[in-house]
Amino acid sequence: MSLLTNVTDHALDDGYAEAAARRSAGGTGLPGRLRARLGLAAALLLSAAVVTLGAVQAQISAPTLAKEREQLINRIQSETAAADKLQESVDALRDSVGSTQREALRKQGGDRAELVSLLAGATPVQGPGVKIVVDDAKQARTSGGGPRESSGFSDTGRVRDRDMQRVVNGLWQSGAEAIAVNGQRLTSLSAIRAAGDAILVDNKPLAPPYTVLAVGDGQRLSTAFQDSADGQYLHVLQQNYGVRASISAQDEVRLPAAPSLIVRTAKPGKGTS
Template identity: 40%
Template structure:
């Protein structure tokens, strides 16, 4: 049995031929017909409504989001206002505490200075009594000589004589607050360390910084913007006094590593660096050294 395909492609058994089905004249215009009938528009609106329902969009959701944003802004503004009020309220308290702390520091410093002056007087009285006792015999005079040499080496006695004075000071400030001054224009503890070591190398017999005696164990450190010499704060300008022959000290310091460093700081950052002679410098005795590891040396079998 033969088969053939009709217009729709369906295999049918042989039989009398049927006329082909007639197509609607507006078949090609079905899309426009549906559009005019409102089917496509209704379907599109239905999909959009479904999407809004699924995603939480719509006028009501938009109003809720707007209310949430407004609430967040109100809470943020409230927190900022509270923080500003707390800062303003704490400023007078901080200023009062700082003022009390500064007063306490000044009071303790005055007490320390008074105790140091009393200690100096007691040391002077002790030294006079000891000298008078040792001067009564030859053995005592020899012991007194040894003690004098050891005391000079340890800076335990006041010193006076000729020498040089080296002045270090910060660079001039462009304005009263010093806001525009470069950090390199300040004198640091390392600069004083280099200068003191350079003066020792030049042959100084005794050294003091702003009247504070330097010993072999004296520390020069920094605490914030202050420089501590033997743990006492000093303020600039810093005058470093070195006792010895003025001409020899000045010639030995000129061209040394310390002189080159300080000269470069003067040229580059404007730090004040001056050297002058003095004929009557006086340096006080240093504090008593606390030896932790040293022991007395036996001499001549004693």
């Protein structure tokens, strides 16, 4: 009887009873997984809705942006065309002024007109000479701050206005009769200056490499320049700072006339007692 009584009282195994009790207290675990899946699905739906809304807004605003972009392009093209026309007008007026000045020099100078025009840069010139090409170092930096700022040398590897000034002055001193830098004819009033990292010749910005053409006795001019202090300065820039430079005598170089000239006259003044 005791066995029957025990089977009746403990019809369910103790382990199953404990498991049943845990399920009754904390649930089966299935609703938790279901909630996680439902949360993931909701997040995906929300993301899809955001993406769809963004695409719709982009489609709505695209025509407006395209129209604004087209208007901006048209404005740029229009302003560029206007600037080109103005530049053509300036060039034409400059040529006219140059022709008038050259004619005035011819009339006033008589037999010396050709020499005066040459020295003033009023007429194109050609003949034997020298070609010097100066360029930045291959790994040139855009800013300095080193010894160059105080000593005059280029520690950045970039060619500076003072470097070109010394090259040009060295050529004049070595016997050059006429000089042009990147096609820009130099006169006695020409200025070589800097605007940031750009070099200006008579306020016209030039880009490297800088090609300097000088009319004169080619081989003699080349030798005299390289032996001069300015030629040695250029050599130092090559050896110590990586500035690239080459010099060669030319059988013939062609230099244009200066774009515009400033004609100045002197008048005798009244003496003072």
